[in-house]
Amino acid sequence: MGEQVTRVGIVGTGVISGTYLDHLAKLPGVEVVAVADLDLARAQAVATDSVRALSPDDLYAADDVDIVVNLTIPAAHAAVHQAALAAGKHVYGEKPLAMDRAEAEPLLKYAAANDLRIGCAPDTxxxxxxxxxxxxxxxxxxxxxxxxxxxxxxxxxxxxxxxxxxxxxxxxxxxxxxxxxxxxxxxxxxxxxxxxxxxxxxxxxxxxxxxxxxxxxxxxxxxxxxxxxxxxxxxxxxxxxxxxxxxxxxxxxxxxxxxxxxxxxxxxxxxxxxxxxxxxxxxxxxxxxxxxxGYAGAGRGVGVADMARALRNGEPHRANGELAYHVxxxxxxxxxxxxxxxxxxVASTVTRPAAVPLGATPDTA
The missing domain is CATH 3.30.360.10 (Dihydrodipicolinate Reductase; domain 2)
Known part of the structure; x- marks a missing residue:
C-alpha cells in the first residue's frame, strides 16, 4: 500500500455508505480496508475481496485501520466516535457531530488530549x-x-x-x-x-x-x-x-x-x-x-482524503471537529x-479553515 495511503474503516453500511464507498475508491491517499455494522449481514453485503466485513468492535481494534468513518444514524454518532477514539483511531463522521453540544464537547476534549483528530461532514x-x-x-x-x-x-x-x-x-x-x-x-x-x-x-x-x-x-x-x-x-x-x-x-x-x-x-x-x-x-x-x-469533481468522502493528507503532513484538516462543533x-x-x-x-467560535486553491487535489493541498 505504501506510506502515502491512509487506511479507512467504515462503521454503518446503510444507504449513504454506498456513496462513500464509491467516491473513496476514486480518491488519492486513502484506501477502505474494512466495513462494519451491528447487522453483520449488511456489512457482508458491501464487502469485497479487498474490503472485509467486521463487527464494529473488531473494526475499532484492527491494526490496519487509521481512520474510522462513522456513517451510523445521528443518535449513535457520539458513541461510535468515542469507541473509535478510545481504540486510538482518528474519526471522521457524517453530520451532525453528535446529537447535541453535551455529547460533542467531550469528544473534542478526548481527541485533543490523546493527539487524535476528528473530522466531520459536510465536506461539500x-x-x-x-x-x-x-x-x-x-x-x-x-x-x-x-x-x-x-x-x-x-x-x-x-x-x-x-x-x-x-x-x-x-x-x-x-x-x-x-x-x-x-x-x-x-x-x-x-x-x-x-x-x-x-x-x-x-x-x-x-x-x-x-x-x-x-x-x-x-x-x-x-x-x-x-x-x-x-x-x-x-x-x-x-x-x-x-x-x-x-x-x-x-x-x-x-x-x-x-x-x-x-x-x-x-x-x-x-x-x-x-x-x-x-x-x-x-x-x-x-x-x-x-x-x-475547490476540489474539482469532488464527492462525499473528499473530507476524509483531505484529513488523511493533513495527518500525513502534520497540517490542519479542513472539515474538522471544531468547525463541526461550532455549526x-x-x-x-x-x-x-x-x-x-x-x-x-453562541458560546463557541472557530477559525475559517484554509481555502482550497484552484487546481488542488486532496493529496496535495
Whole structure:
C-alpha cells in the first residue's frame, strides 16, 4: 500500500455508505480496508475481496485501520466516535457531530488530549461551488459582505425515504438534518456566528411513509419542521435563514451573499459544484463566475482524503471537529432560541479553515 495511503474503516453500511464507498475508491491517499455494522449481514453485503466485513468492535481494534468513518444514524454518532477514539483511531463522521453540544464537547476534549483528530461532514464546502464563492468574496468582488440569505425547503423526506422516522425525532428535523450544509457553507463564506434569533412551527403531528415495504405506515413528528430566523456573524453580517419540511414547492435561492459592491449567488451547499453567479455595481446582470477554487469533481468522502493528507503532513484538516462543533452549537442555539422565544449568544467560535486553491487535489493541498 505504501506510506502515502491512509487506511479507512467504515462503521454503518446503510444507504449513504454506498456513496462513500464509491467516491473513496476514486480518491488519492486513502484506501477502505474494512466495513462494519451491528447487522453483520449488511456489512457482508458491501464487502469485497479487498474490503472485509467486521463487527464494529473488531473494526475499532484492527491494526490496519487509521481512520474510522462513522456513517451510523445521528443518535449513535457520539458513541461510535468515542469507541473509535478510545481504540486510538482518528474519526471522521457524517453530520451532525453528535446529537447535541453535551455529547460533542467531550469528544473534542478526548481527541485533543490523546493527539487524535476528528473530522466531520459536510465536506461539500470543499468542492468548486462554495470554494469559488469564497474566492470571489475573499478577493473583494462584492465589497464588504453585510447580509446573506439561506433557504432550504422541502415537503419532507417521507416522500422518498423508506424509513424516514429518524428525520422527525430528536437529532433530526430540517435544522439538524440539512442545516449543517447551509451553516458550514455560511461559516466558510462569512466566518463564525455570534448570536441567533429564531421562530419555529410544526405543520403536522403525524406523517406517512410513501415508498418502500412500509408505505402507508404513519409515525409521529417529534421536532419542529419549519424554522426561520437570523444569524449574526462575528463580522457583523446578518444571514436570514429558512429551513422547512413543510413547503411543497418554492422558488427561493439556496444561498445569496450581499456586499457593499455586489451580490453573489451560491449553489446548493448539499452539492460539491454548481454555478456561482455575480452581480456588481458596475455589471448589473447576473454573470457566471469562472471556477476559482475547490476540489474539482469532488464527492462525499473528499473530507476524509483531505484529513488523511493533513495527518500525513502534520497540517490542519479542513472539515474538522471544531468547525463541526461550532455549526452544531449554532444549530442547537437556533432551535433553543425558537423554543425560548429570545435571541441567544453562541458560546463557541472557530477559525475559517484554509481555502482550497484552484487546481488542488486532496493529496496535495
Amino acid at each position: 464546502v470543499l468542492g468548486t461551488g462554495t470554494q469559488t464563492a469564497r474566492a470571489v468574496i475573499d478577493r473583494g468582488d462584492i465589497g464588504t459582505p453585510h447580509a446573506a440569505t439561506a433557504f432550504m425547503v422541502t415537503p419532507g423526506h417521507e416522500l422518498w425515504h423508506p424509513a424516514p422516522e429518524f428525520y422527525y425525532q430528536p437529532g433530526g428535523g430540517p435544522v439538524l438534518d440539512m442545516g449543517p450544509y447551509y451553516i458550514t457553507s455560511l461559516v466558510t463564506l462569512l466566518g463564525p456566528v455570534r448570536r441567533v434569533t429564531a421562530r419555529a412551527g410544526q405543520s403536522k403531528q403525524e406523517r406517512m411513509i410513501h415508498t418502500g415495504p412500509r408505505a402507508g405506515t404513519v409515525f409521529p413528528v417529534e421536532v419542529p419542521t419549519h424554522v426561520t430566523g437570523v444569524l449574526e456573524h462575528e463580522s457583523g453580517a446578518l444571514t436570514t435563514v429558512l429551513m422547512s419540511f413543510d413547503v411543497w414547492a418554492g422558488r427561493l435561492p439556496r444561498i445569496e451573499v450581499h456586499g457593499t459592491d455586489g451580490s453573489l449567488s451560491v449553489p446548493d451547499p448539499n452539492g460539491f459544484d454548481g454555478a456561482v453567479e455575480l452581480v456588481t455595481a458596475a455589471q448589473r446582470e447576473w454573470t457566471e463566475v469562472p471556477t476559482a477554487g 452544531l452549537d449554532v444549530l442547537e442555539s437556533f432551535i433553543d432560541s425558537a423554543v425560548q422565544d429570545q435571541p441567544l449568544d
